[in-house]
Amino acid sequence: MLTVGVDIGGTSVRAGVVDPRGSVLDTSRAPTPAGERALEDAIVAAVEEVADRHAVSAVGLAVAGFIASDRRTVRFAPHLAWRQADVADRMSDRLGMPVVLEHDANAAALAEHRFGAARGAKTAVLVAIGTGIGAALLLDGEVFRGAYGVAPELGHLRVVPDGRPCPCGKNGCWERYCSGTALSATAVELLAKHPGVSTVLAREAAGDSRAVTGRRVAGAARDGDPLAKRAMADLARWLGEGLALVADVYDPEVIVIGGGVSTSAPLFLDDARERYSAVVTGAGHRPLARIRTAQLGDDAGIVGAATLAREMAAQMPPQTASRASKNHSRRS
Template sequence: MPRPGDAIAARAPEPTLTIGVDVGGTSVRAGVVDERGAVIDTTRAPTPGGERALDDAITGAIRELADRHAVAAAGLAVAGFVTADRRSVQFAPHLAWRHVPVADRISRRLGLPVVLEHDANAAALAEHRFGAARGARVAVLVAIGTGIGAALLIDGRVFRGAHGVAPELGHLRVVPNGRPCPCGKRGCWERYCSGTALAATAIELLAEYPGTSTVLAREAAGDPRAVTGLRVAGAARDGDPLAQRAMAELARWLGEGLAVVADIYDPEVIVVGGGVAESAPLFLDEAREHYASVITGAGHRPLARIRTAQLGDDSGIVGAAQLAREIVNEVAPNSAG
């Protein structure tokens, strides 16, 4: 005979599990996420080149996880322009989709509700709900990796602009006629403050100050592509003077850009995420100091808190899964009525 406590437990609804998928240029990463933002199971597949193959990779990853867990919906975090209704991808520079109704297409194949979000927006929502921006009224996320992704949250809601593509902070021009950018402009912020920029700065310094970094010079002579942002950060940790100088340049440009961001948005908190943020001890304090010195009204206004992301590489997965959960929660009361 069941005890009273057993009967209550049997009637209690199970926690809602949803799937978040981070669709990047190199891999499709999917995870099952619970209501506390914890990722409890994951899978990964290489990102294929063709449109149909990309759909197959995503549905395959979701099905694999759905076979192991009872999930209610899925969210996709996409590195590209997503329409304001979060149903279609307009353009994604490293993916095959061009003006494609991705959410509806994947949903039909899976029989699950599916929602899309820009990957930086998804990461910002995750940090606001579970991480470094929790409770902030106005928050900006700056994701520094190969380039710069960005998101703006106001009262916990994503600001998308008139056409769903704001804010492209990485393509603010900080150096007129500066380094060329894949976007078509020259001198964009991400050309001076990113993993790619860190490598470019190191190569320029090697040409200007030969002999100041034996390790990086040897690697550059063998193959300049070996001098990556990750490699420069590692050399800086090991005390290489040229790598440290390149890291100081990144810190200066980060502080410069964050001052512009703060002048425009006046956020309560700025969350620095992305792969480069893993090396934050090498540059973030210096960036904070430069930010505080060049912001308009320096010394006479409150400053945004500048924090590193707490959820790391899982932020896109967690944010996309949370959006999927919100869809389920919106539908449930209507279904009950």
């Protein structure tokens, strides 16, 4: 049984055909449009592009936003047009196949548990570090969503009272100190305090401080730039502090670090592990979670969403699945 997973982010819509072993067989990509109807059109086009080349039975959508507990409705997505939208039903009607929704971090965590870094773990946490922080919790291999489908928002734990402002409306959230955005903000602050330490980043910031992106800071740290390395050390410190909080609350067996920033893990992860092991409650007197980097990379959301779609399709009555397949064949 082949299914389609679609990773819907603020910048791109990526669809992939996934087999039961978690292998991505085919993909398509399109920019994320601004409007609600245009976004749904882009999803339909991306799915149909790969479905025309493969016999697929269901679709899973990994969405960067709050998903209702029944996984049919997008309550809110900060970078997408949907607001209290019955996306699953609308997409199913248009595609002629069953459609299920999932938060993108939950989908990625499920994929890592089935096929990647958290495989076999009874209790696992995914921390996806990108522009902000996305997070997911798995208990006995099942995604924990909370009472209303929005747990766990670890990126918005307040770690610095009256700290940096966050788009969520609070100040001092973890993701303001541990993310690609945080890496950029820390570097700009250090440049203001120590303007002569990094001639490379200082020259770029002089034209426009927005040029000092997290990706650029990571690249400079990789090249040995002293100020960029200090910014990276600050990120490592806050990652360790945050992971200690996560361990105090959930006591997981494994913590998977994913997201775009995880590609620079050799620059910060050892220091973060050391900080975590030093400040976690009961340090030196308790087993510590294994901290691993994600194995599936950018495909994790696609693989997880497709896996959920496969499980949903397998639970459907045979006549319903057959009817959905015929509807899709007719529309194709």
